[in-house]
Amino acid sequence: MAIGVAMFGLFMLMKGFVFPAALLLMLSFCAVIGGFLYSETKNWRSSILTAFGGMRGGIDLGPFPVDINLTIQLIILTEILLFGGAFAMYFGIRLQFPFWPPAGAPVLDTSIAKVQTLFLISSSILAEWSIWKLRKGNDKAFRFGLIGTTILGGFFPVLQFGLEWPHLILNHILTPSTGFFGASFYLLTGIHGAHVTAGVIAYCYADIRAFMGQYTAKNHGFIDAAVTYWQFVDLIWVLLFALMWQGTWVLSV
Numbered sequence: 001m002a003i004g005v006a007m008f009g010l011f012m013l014m015k016g017f018v019f020p021a022a023l024l025l026m027l028s029f030c031a032v033i034g035g036f037l038y039s040e041t042k043n044w045r046s047s048i049l050t051a052f053g054g055m056r057g058g059i060d061l062g063p064f065p066v067d068i069n070l071t072i073q074l075i076i077l078t079e080i081l082l083f084g085g086a087f088a089m090y091f092g093i094r095l096q097f098p099f100w101p102p103a104g105a106p107v108l109d110t111s112i113a114k115v116q117t118l119f120l121i122s123s124s125i126l127a128e129w130s131i132w133k134l135r136k137g138n139d140k141a142f143r144f145g146l147i148g149t150t151i152l153g154g155f156f157p158v159l160q161f162g163l164e165w166p167h168l169i170l171n172h173i174l175t176p177s178t179g180f181f182g183a184s185f186y187l188l189t190g191i192h193g194a195h196v197t198a199g200v201i202a203y204c205y206a207d208i209r210a211f212m213g214q215y216t217a218k219n220h221g222f223i224d225a226a227v228t229y230w231q232f233v234d235l236i237w238v239l240l241f242a243l244m245w246q247g248t249w250v251l252s253v
Contacts, residue, residue, distance in 0.1 A: 071225065072224075072225035072228050072229060075229065076228065076229070076232055079195070079232060082191070083191075083236055086187065086188055086191060087188075087239070089184075090184050090188060090243065093180045093184060096180075097180075100181075101181045102179060102180065102181055104179070105174075105178070105179065105181040105182075106173050106174050106178075108174070108244065108245050110245045112159055112160075112163060112164045113164075113241055113244075113245045115159060116155075116156050116159055116160065116237070117237065117238070117241055119152045119153070119155045119156050119159075120152075120153070120156060120196075120233075120234045120237055121234065122152050123148075123149045123152035123153045123230070123234075124227075124230060124231055124234045126145050126148050126149045126152065127145070127146075127149040127226075127227045127230055127231075128227065129145050130142050130143075130144070130145025130146045130148075130149060130223075131220065131223055131224065131227060133145060134215060134216075134217060134220055134223070135217050135220075136217070137217050139213075139215075142210065142215070143207075143210050143211060146203065146206060146207055146210050146223075147207055149203055149230075150200060150203040150204055150207055153196065153199060153200045153203060153230070154200050156193075156196050156200075157193055157196055157197045157200065160189065160193045160196075161193060165186075185244055188240055188243075188244070189240060189244065192233070192236055192237060192240055195233050195236070196233055196237075199226070199229060199230050199233055202226045202229070203226060203230075206222060206223055206226055209222070210223075
């Protein structure tokens with residue numbers, strides 16, 4: 001059903017209904033992530049009881065109740081369809097103009113975007129390092145790396161929604177109504193920003209479970225899934241940065 005909603009959202013996007021389309025796309029994304037978290041956390045109640053002494057110690061929480069690899073593969077497939085459609089829309093619009101950004105569009109300052117890129121890449125490296133430490137049996141380093149990943153990733157939406165967007169909109173530099181460039185900018189970066197926010201929430205959830213001692217060298221499926229998702233989000237950002245902030249020389253004809 002989520003894929004159907006996403007496809008309908010993309011159809012509305014192609015018809016020019018930007019904000020309803022963005023809402024539908026975000027709803028479909030939240031539905032997929034919500035289903036993923038729900039299926040992965042069927043043992044949540046027993047985990048809470050174990051952490052706070054409501055169950056006798058030494059209880060083995062057991063393996064994850066779902067095939068976490070298949071689940072994350074389905075999520076990534078859905079995301080490829082989502083972003084693939086969004087990028088197809090972007091290029092379809094871009095090809096209607098002799099040069100891009102179109103005449104009258106502002107030249108975007110890359111300062112904040114570069115800092116965001118640094119945070120995302122650093123968090124991805126730290127996430128991989130933390131998993132490597134967990135597999136080596138170093139729980140302390142793993143938790144430190146996981147917290148660091150969450151903090152670095154959390155800076156991204158703060159910079160985007162708390163600094164860059166208000167700066168562009170309130171100073172009338174670039175708004176969603178500033179032609180096709182403005183609409184595509186806020187749609188693509190907004191969808192991506194929502195994905196980053198969801199990833200940070202997933203990491204916060206993982207942090208709690210890590211400090212509850214629920215991950216071991218042989219039982220860390222959710223962390224693997226979260227890192228895979230995070231690397232995908234990182235890759236999408238690199239593409240967006242090239243298109244939106246460096247697009248003058250990348251796409252000019």
